[in-house]
Amino acid sequence: MVSVDTAHRCAERAVRTRLLELQRVTGLPVVFGGAVPGGAREGRFAITAQVGTITDALSGLVIRRGRGLGGTALERGVPCRVDDYAAARAITHDYDTMVAEEKLTSIFAFPVRVEGEVRSVLYGAVRSGDPIGDRTVRQASLVASRLQADLRFPAEVPPAAVGGSPDEGADGTRRALVELADIIATTSDPRLRERLACIHREFSGASAAPEPPGDPRDAEKLTRRETDVLRLVAVGASNSEIADRLDLSVQTVKAYLRSAMRKLEVRNRTAAVHVGRAAGLL
Known part of the structure; x- marks a missing residue:
């Protein structure tokens, strides 16, 4: 201990x-x-x-x-x-x-x-x-x-x-998880990224407890979770990576994205990030 x-x-x-x-x-x-x-x-x-x-x-x-x-x-x-x-x-x-x-x-x-x-x-x-x-x-x-x-x-x-060196003394499982994270971050295939992210979550022990989205009636500003999701979109994270980091389900992440895009009056996630930054929300 x-x-x-x-x-x-x-x-x-x-x-x-x-x-x-x-x-x-x-x-x-x-x-x-x-x-x-x-x-x-x-x-x-x-x-x-x-x-x-x-x-x-x-x-x-x-x-x-x-x-x-x-x-x-x-x-x-x-x-x-x-x-x-x-x-x-x-x-x-x-x-x-x-x-x-x-x-x-x-x-x-x-x-x-x-x-x-x-x-x-x-x-x-x-x-x-x-x-x-x-x-x-x-x-x-x-x-x-x-x-x-x-x-x-x-x-x-x-x-x-x-x-010493970054990987010196690490066990095989930890080295494998690091290598897997590298692949997830660099692959351009979204389907492969999602599958690998699922494997990473399973072997790293990360939880994925869903959290309900914010009140959709609040169209005046982004909720805290909508802002969190857009911050991760801004650094290139996929929906599965966002779900992993925020302990949400992928469907909940998509719900937050749809709500944020509706409030910002845009049609895609990239535009949502640009408008959010311009408005000082991110």
Whole structure:
């Protein structure tokens, strides 16, 4: 039995290692993050690891649930991205001073969930003013899947593996799940993606408990779940991947998408993302 303190220390070490990998595979100049003690129910986490920063502004910064970009990712359990942090309307601006000190412009926050609970949040950022592309966020999702495996079995990740190469010390099942996640993310065949995602869910033990959609009579604004679904659509996730990440059924995801498209007065998911971003909803 692993104690809470030991598990958290292992989680912090895993986060540090995966941040190095995140910077390597994405080429982002700045990455940072931290483990969430007790899961999202704790309501906060601290940024304890960072690569590429130029000040101490982010070091030890406590991010609270629902506040800022990372707090929104913690609360909703879905990736959040802003192309112009200072002007973003979909988040609060509690941490503007720290972000400004680091001169960060575009940022994403990627929550890592284990058994339905957010256990870590990884950030990536640029200072150039350019947006962070979908491909970069997709690459981040692969790193997040590896961190998810680390956090799922903290006692099975020896120090050499935590500080060494990404797959060193991982057992065969975990390596297979990582490889499967890579295939799911890169295949262009939607039917194959869905079949592989089902297999991934079955062997990773992810649940898929349905959640009822929001009130369809509320046509004034998107519900929280509709927004969550569109955020995942924005990073290229398929319906099955969205269902897996949000613990919904595929049919429920489709219902949220139909409702969101109706409210935004568009006919397809891509247009819904564009209109949602333009309206400051994402």
